[in-house]
Amino acid sequence: MSGRSTRLIVALDTKDTAQAMRWRAESAGHAGAVKLGLEFTYARGLEAVRDVAGDSPLFLDLKLHDIPNTVASAIGSLKAVRPAMLTIHAAGGRAMIAAARQAIDGTFPDGARPLLLAVTVLTSMDTQAMHEIGVEGSVEAQVVRLGQLAMESGADGLVCSSHEIAPLRAALGEAPVLVVPGIRPAGSAVGDQKRIMTPAQARAAGADWIVVGRPITRAADPAAAAAAIAAELSD
Numbered sequence: 001m002s003g004r005s006t007r008l009i010v011a012l013d014t015k016d017t018a019q020a021m022r023w024r025a026e027s028a029g030h031a032g033a034v035k036l037g038l039e040f041t042y043a044r045g046l047e048a049v050r051d052v053a054g055d056s057p058l059f060l061d062l063k064l065h066d067i068p069n070t071v072a073s074a075i076g077s078l079k080a081v082r083p084a085m086l087t088i089h090a091a092g093g094r095a096m097i098a099a100a101r102q103a104i105d106g107t108f109p110d111g112a113r114p115l116l117l118a119v120t121v122l123t124s125m126d127t128q129a130m131h132e133i134g135v136e137g138s139v140e141a142q143v144v145r146l147g148q149l150a151m152e153s154g155a156d157g158l159v160c161s162s163h164e165i166a167p168l169r170a171a172l173g174e175a176p177v178l179v180v181p182g183i184r185p186a187g188s189a190v191g192d193q194k195r196i197m198t199p200a201q202a203r204a205a206g207a208d209w210i211v212v213g214r215p216i217t218r219a220a221d222p223a224a225a226a227a228a229i230a231a232e233l234s235d
């Protein structure tokens, strides 16, 4: 047990505003933040993102990955959305990550700056998938390499799987905020995720936040599913 507290982010992955609002309401007492990502944002736009988030802290998961100037300019358009967390891909490299950080500092007032989170290796990838894109070695080594680069370049935290929390802490200490998707309560459908753990395992490994989508949103009773996961985090 790490001694850190682990909180729940619910991923509201849908194109439907009313559905997203229902899931937000159903999980409200159990989640510390809501995540809206590519699916909802492309379908409904940033104004709807703000409406759905309401007064919940917003994890805006746009996974920006482009040349530094384009990423910085895109972040400049997010002021009105007031995210609490924002994602980029660490694989965009040092200059892109630094440009993202500079754009955040220039866009948001002090005290209202979103945490800049760098996605390391997607939790849907295993060793073979990583080798297929030309990255040799272990997933763990690649996550630590990207994590180090991102933290040196101005990120506040990292998105990784539960399996890489211990090596990231060994390499980078307690400073990075570690946000962990690929969470599957015992017995739930795995789907496209590859590097998974249960909520309790992620908590024991030392995650600051876990990100959970379908195990809550596709459950017969999303409120009960969110409550069960929150209970697993506080046992």
Ligand SMILES: O=C(O)c1cc(=O)[nH]c(=O)n1[C@@H]1O[C@H](COP(=O)(O)O)[C@@H](O)[C@H]1O
Pocket: 011, 013, 037, 061, 063, 087, 119, 121, 122, 123, 124, 159, 160, 181, 182, 183, 191, 193, 211, 212, 213, 214, 215
């Ligand atoms: O950045 C993310 O949030 C993310 C990174 C990653 O490596 N893996 C990953 O699954 N995610 C997101 O986390 C959520 C996981 O959803 P479920 O697999 O339905 O629980 C999705 O919204 C993904 O976009």
